[in-house]
Amino acid sequence: MTRVHDMGGRFGDGPVVPEPQGIAQFGADWHPRALAVTLAAGALGQWNIDMSRRARENLAPKDYARFSYYEKWIAALADLLVETGTLSRDDLRVAADDSRHPLSERALKAERVASVLARGSPADRPGGPAPAFSAGQKVRSLRPAANRLIEGGHTRLPAYASGALGTVLRLHGTHVLPDSSAHGLGDAAEPLYAVAFPASELWAQPENPNDEVILDLWQSYLEPA
Missing domain, CATH: 2.30.30.50 (SH3 type barrels.)
Structure with missing residues (x-):
């Protein structure tokens, strides 16, 4: 049985309806904030992109099916923050106080956003096993x-x-x-x-x-x- 997120080629999920693309095409005022918070939290270095994908896949099936795109992002981010010990469940329930977080020095400042996004997180690595296959095989x-x-x-x-x-x-x-x-x-x-x-x-x-x-x-x- 495939998991709920693995929808490719599956029947019964209805047509794919493309949404407008581009920074000006967010569907709600909170969508760009959800994107910004997710990127800023990722810059703290407590997880990688594969872990963030896993967190979204691990949402409860009913939640995954009913959540919008950015609701999935925020729900998975909350899970990652707690899973990695970056925040506690209580931290997420109450307003932040004035105390300094241990990871505050890693905060993504506005002046660094463009360079961080341009650099990305390269996933290529030197070495590793020898290729077992070749083009045309x-x-x-x-x-x-x-x-x-x-x-x-x-x-x-x-x-x-x-x-x-x-x-x-x-x-x-x-x-x-x-x-x-x-x-x-x-x-x-x-x-x-x-x-x-x-x-x-x-x-x-x-x-x-x-x-x-x-x-x-x-x-x-x-x-x-």
């Missing part, structure tokens, strides 16, 4: 799509692509493995590939069988075809 994604390190844990292999036959397009280099990083188990970096899957491999009745989906998949998600 046929591979098959593992079935089921599951974290092999933590039962029920985070993975970037979508369920709709598990067990599918694809072709390696290119090697991206060696990158942090989300399945490990999301659970605080270290980078466990390994080769990352762009893999092309025909639509006919992913869906029983694709609208356009000649279409293809290109996924970035880690080496441990794949096996020789």
Whole structure:
């Protein structure tokens, strides 16, 4: 059974309705504040992007289904703050006092925002296992799509692509493995590939069988075809 967030290719969730994009297109006044608070909290260095994705996936299914996009962000942020000991549940319930937080020196100041966002958090790493696949090689994604390190844990292999036959397009280099990083188990970096899957491999009745989906998949998600 897939988890509630893994919606790709699933029936019954209704059409995808794209929303306007851009900084001026937030749907409510609190949306840019939710984005700003999430980025500022992440700059404290108490978690990584994979941990933040895991936190959103771990929301209660009923909450995940009914929350809007930024409600998911705020709910997951509250969980991360408590999980990492950055704040307590009581801290979240009451107004802040004037005492200085131990992490206050790491606060993201306005003048640093542009440079921090431009720099990002690179996930490529030197070294790691030797690449097992090369461009043009046929591979098959593992079935089921599951974290092999933590039962029920985070993975970037979508369920709709598990067990599918694809072709390696290119090697991206060696990158942090989300399945490990999301659970605080270290980078466990390994080769990352762009893999092309025909639509006919992913869906029983694709609208356009000649279409293809290109996924970035880690080496441990794949096996020789």
